Amino acid sequence: DSGVTQTPKHLITATGQRVTLRCSPRSGDLSVYWYQQSLDQGLQFLIQYYNGEERAKGNILERFSAQQFPDLHSELNLSSLELGDSALYFCASSVGDRGHADTQYFGPGTRLTVL
Amino acid sequence: DQQVKQNSPSLSVQEGRISILNCDYTNSMFDYFLWYKKYPAEGPTFLISISSIKDKNEDGRFTVFLNKSAKHLSLHIVPSQPGDSAVYFCAASAGGSEKLVFGKGTKLTVNP
Numbered sequence: 001d002s003g004v005t006q007t008p009k010h011l012i013t014a015t016g017q018r019v020t021l022r023c024s025p026r027s028g029d030l031s032v033y034w035y036q037q038s039l040d041q042g043l044q045f046l047i048q049y050y051n052g053e054e055r056a057k058g059n060i061l062e063r064f065s066a067q068q069f070p071d072l073h074s075e076l077n078l079s080s081l082e083l084g085d086s087a088l089y090f091c092a093s094s095v096g097d098r099g100h101a102d103t104q105y106f107g108p109g110t111r112l113t114v115l
Numbered sequence: 116d117q118q119v120k121q122n123s124p125s126l127s128v129q130e131g132r133i134s135i136l137n138c139d140y141t142n143s144m145f146d147y148f149l150w151y152k153k154y155p156a157e158g159p160t161f162l163i164s165i166s167s168i169k170d171k172n173e174d175g176r177f178t179v180f181l182n183k184s185a186k187h188l189s190l191h192i193v194p195s196q197p198g199d200s201a202v203y204f205c206a207a208s209a210g211g212s213e214k215l216v217f218g219k220g221t222k223l224t225v226n227p
Contacts, residue, residue, distance in 0.1 A: 002158060002160070004158070031213065033213070035217075041219060042119070042121075042204060042217035042218050044217075045214050045216070045217075048213060048214065056212065056214045058214065094213065096213075099212070099213060100146075100147040100212060101147070102213050103161045104161065104215065105161070106158030106159045106160070107158050108157055108158050109158055
């Protein structure tokens with residue numbers, strides 16, 4: 001158990017809909033990261049927050065947005081869903097102050113299926 | 116454009132033998148490399164890392180080798196155990212960034 005929790009575990013929805021994925025980081029971690037893993041693909045970095053502020057952005061679509069709340073939990077909002085958005089979405093957390101040496105701890109993921 | 120490539124989707128080895136997982140990268144700005152292990156229905160777990168100022172890092176049964184001139188790194192597991200069966204992801208970052216670029220993974224199967 002990494003200490004990172006993600007809800008829900010599974011989500012099935014229809015095209016055009018909007019969903020929210022939730023992540024609670026490990027106790028004490030200030031950074032939260034979101035990754036997308038599509039079929040047969042590596043993990044693609046989407047976005048990072050540090051203590052409530054956006055720190056780094058990857059190939060995140062405009063239909064996707066995220067935020068980190070004062071209690072440090074984070075939400076990833078996916079809207080106008082398309083079939084190609086079906087994927088595993090992972091959240092990771094880290095202390096956030098050690099640069100690349102900052103170990104990222106991953107949650108179990110949310111599997112999103114868009115029908 | 117795949118900046119981190121793991122060209123072998125799968126690898127099968129016998130228990131007790133050496134497992135060698137390979138990873139190539141194209142971005143010369145990468146200066147920190149990591150290996151993660153992933154079991155089914157779980158998130159990836161950090162295994163070992165190496166900075167570009169080193170060419171080898173060892174942690175128990177796991178050793179990572181870095182060949183900067185070839186833009187190649189490898190993970191050696193000796194001896195391999197059935198519990199090592201998992202998907203192994205190579206990842207890299209540049210300039211001290213926490214942003215990781217992952218390969219597609221190699222599924223390792225260790226047969227008893």
